Structure formats: structure tokens, C-alpha cells
Amino acid sequence: MEYELFLFSTYKAEHIAKMLIDSDATLDFEMKIYEGARIYIGCNFFSMNIEIEDRSDLEFITDSYGLKVNLCIDIQVYNKIFSTGIMYMTETIGKILSKIQGDVLLLSNHSTQVLRRENGVVYVNNSQEFSEFPFSALGIAYKKTELM
Numbered sequence: 001m002e003y004e005l006f007l008f009s010t011y012k013a014e015h016i017a018k019m020l021i022d023s024d025a026t027l028d029f030e031m032k033i034y035e036g037a038r039i040y041i042g043c044n045f046f047s048m049n050i051e052i053e054d055r056s057d058l059e060f061i062t063d064s065y066g067l068k069v070n071l072c073i074d075i076q077v078y079n080k081i082f083s084t085g086i087m088y089m090t091e092t093i094g095k096i097l098s099k100i101q102g103d104v105l106l107l108s109n110h111s112t113q114v115l116r117r118e119n120g121v122v123y124v125n126n127s128q129e130f131s132e133f134p135f136s137a138l139g140i141a142y143k144k145t146e147l148m
Contacts, residue, residue, distance in 0.1 A: 001082060002109055003075040005048075005093060006061045008068050008102030013050045016071065016096070017041055020048065023095040027088060045085035049074045067103040067118060087134045094138030097122065113147035123147060 009016055017039045021029040027043040034040065039050040051057075051072045061069050077085040097104060097117065104117035114130060115138075116123045124135045126144035135142060 001077045001079070001086070003077070003089070003114070004057070004107045004110060005073040005075060006058065006067070006069040006103075006105040006107070007071050007073070007096075007100065008104070009071055009100045010102075011100065013039055013052050013071060016073075016100075017050055019096060019099060020092060023092050024088070027092075043088070044078075045081055045088045046075055046077045048076075061105060065105055065113075065116075067105055067116070069103055069105065087137050090134050090137040091139065094140050097138070098140050115142075116147055 011019070014033075017031060020041055021031060027045070029041050029043050032040040037053040039052065041048045041050070051074065055072070057072050058069055061067055075089060077089055093106065093115070101120075102117075104115065104122075105113065106115040108114050112125070112129070114125050114133065115135075122138070122140060122142040123145045124130070124133075124142045125147040127146055
């Protein structure tokens with residue numbers, strides 16, 4: 001399953017990558033930097049690519065969702081172990097959200113809002129499609145709402 005995490009951060013992409021790796025030592029993350037274009041971070045449950053060079057999606061998110069973002073992280077949760085992977089991914093996102101300020105948007109399959117932080121408030125999608133999503137694994141306060 002594919003996700004995209006858009007966020008605003010005053011930290012550089014490399015620092016965010018280190019924060020992601022340090023978020024859970026038990027996940028045994030691997031990191032590779034690809035010529036300044038992207039940073040790959042992977043573990044047994046999911047992988048993430050932090051886009052450094054291709055920033056075209058950021059303007060679209062700002063225009064379409066009214067959020068100020070400056071970083072995109074593509075996430076792939078492995079299908080064979082999806083239920084465990086989605087839980088670990090959600091925990092990792094929650095740990096990052098607790099360390100940074102600013103707008104955040106998590107999209108599923110490039111279009112459906114899963115999670116959104118705006119004006120300091122985290123909203124999660126309470127539609128039927130996400131009824132089994134492990135939002136409690138975020139470890140931070142959130143409000144349920146219908147996100148389009």
C-alpha cells in the first residue's frame with residue numbers, strides 16, 4: 001500500500017531522515033542517500049523515500065489542500081505483513097509529528113486523506129475505509145472527522 005506524507009519542517013531532509021531512523025531502534029532501519037535526489041529509509045515492514053530534488057507535488061498540495069508543506073515522503077507498506085507494517089508506520093509518523101510543528105498531510109494512494117494537521121490540530125479520517133486504521137498508534141491527540 002502506498003502513502004505520501006507531506007509536511008512542513010524547518011529541518012533539512014537529512015535531519016528528518018535521522019529522526020525517522022531514531023524513532024524506533026527495534027525496526028533496524030537502513031538508509032541510503034541517492035546523489036542528493038532522495039533519501040531511502042527501509043525496514044522489514046515499510047520503506048520511505050524522502051524527495052529532495054523533485055518538489056512538484058508540494059505546490060499541488062498547497063494549492064489543493066491549503067496547507068503549507070515543504071517536504072514529501074513516499075511510503076510503501078509491504079503487503080505480506082501489512083497489518084504489522086501499518087501499525088509501525090503509524091507509530092513512526094506519530095513520533096515525527098510530536099517532534100515537528102507545522103502542517104501535515106498523509107494521503108493514501110495519492111488522493112485520499114488519511115491524516116491532516118492544520119493549525120496544530122491533528123485530524124484523522126473516520127470514514128468506513130479507515131475504520132481499521134491503527135490511529136491510536138500515533139501516540140498523540142487527534143480528532144476524528146470526515147476528510148475528503
